[in-house]
Amino acid sequence: MTVRVLLADDEHLIRGALAALLALEDDLVVVAEAATGPEALAMARAHAPDVAVLDLQMPGADGVKVATSLRAELPACKVLIVTSHGRPGHLKRALAAGVRGFVPKTVSAQRLAELIRTVHAGNRYVDPELAADAISAGDSPLTAREAEVLEHAADGAPVAEIAERAALAEGTVRNYLSSAATKLGAENRHAAVRLARERGWV
Template identity: 55%
Template sequence: MSIRVLLADDQALVRGALAALLRLEPDLEVVGEVGDGRAAVAAARSLQPDVVLMDVEMPVLDGLAATAQLTEQAPAVRVLVVTTFGRPGYLRRGLQAGAAGFVVKDTPARELADAVRRVHAGLRVLDPALASASLLAGDSPLTEREGEVLRAAEAGGTVADIAKALHLSDGTVRNYLSSAIGKTNTRTRAEAARQARSYGWL
């Protein structure tokens, strides 16, 4: 019996390439393709695939949030996160969300197909370089609020803009930014946001 696979990636070309590669495997069946996290959750609930190949950075709902929803709503479905961005924080957050595996998109086709099989068999599959980087980077030092303020700061608005968007006072936003800058060992909020993003903490 073939392993039913759902692909979730916002880039149609990547999605098509993954589908074509997986369809070459006699024991894998691609049952659906979607372009955002919310559609992935809905499709997984209706199509009941065995494994979802989940991209991280997608519109509407990102892949990590979608993984958390799927784990809760369809626990029998296994999620294999496949990402271009090998950020250590993504691995940690993905596993916390319930992902069964984590590989990068330049994984050779044969290894990707094997990762799908292993995840379906109940094993955990982790990209070795990413796993070691994740151990070195450690947990995110940022609180949820600090992360939220840094994400808002990435848009480049003023403290007043951020405060208004997040319904906080200017002083509170300044405190969160100052704390985030200290924790990331950077000098400006732009640097702090870049560093946190590069580690996958945002």
């Protein structure tokens, strides 16, 4: 009755250390490791693990995107996400993607092992503190277009460029940017981008 685990994290140091620690548990076995989103997906297809432990931020595709694909291809594989910087919005999106567990990297390895068993048993677990943050932060007040335009504005692009990419008039883009900034209580669109990112709304 061993649990087959896939480990995905771009930091080799951490991934290796984690693998070693989990190997100490009698009932857990790490069957595959990955350093990027696509790699994690490929490994999952090849090894069909019982539980996938994914880092939230990886090159290629983030943990939530991988979880979404996994949900479709390997419904039996439970997903547990670990993250360094807990953004409220990410938690919400992760749960929507069918993730079974969501914890910060501040937990101990012992606790992580327990949680792997927990999600494997079919239960859910989210870190209480992150959950509290997510609830107090509430839902994103942004409409679909506002969020879309904000995303395009993320790297400091001029309005003309955003307008072209979104196929909108410049005036319209300015409007969405402005209303988004107002809703977030930001002085201008750049501060708005920062805030939205922090809350995980983009």
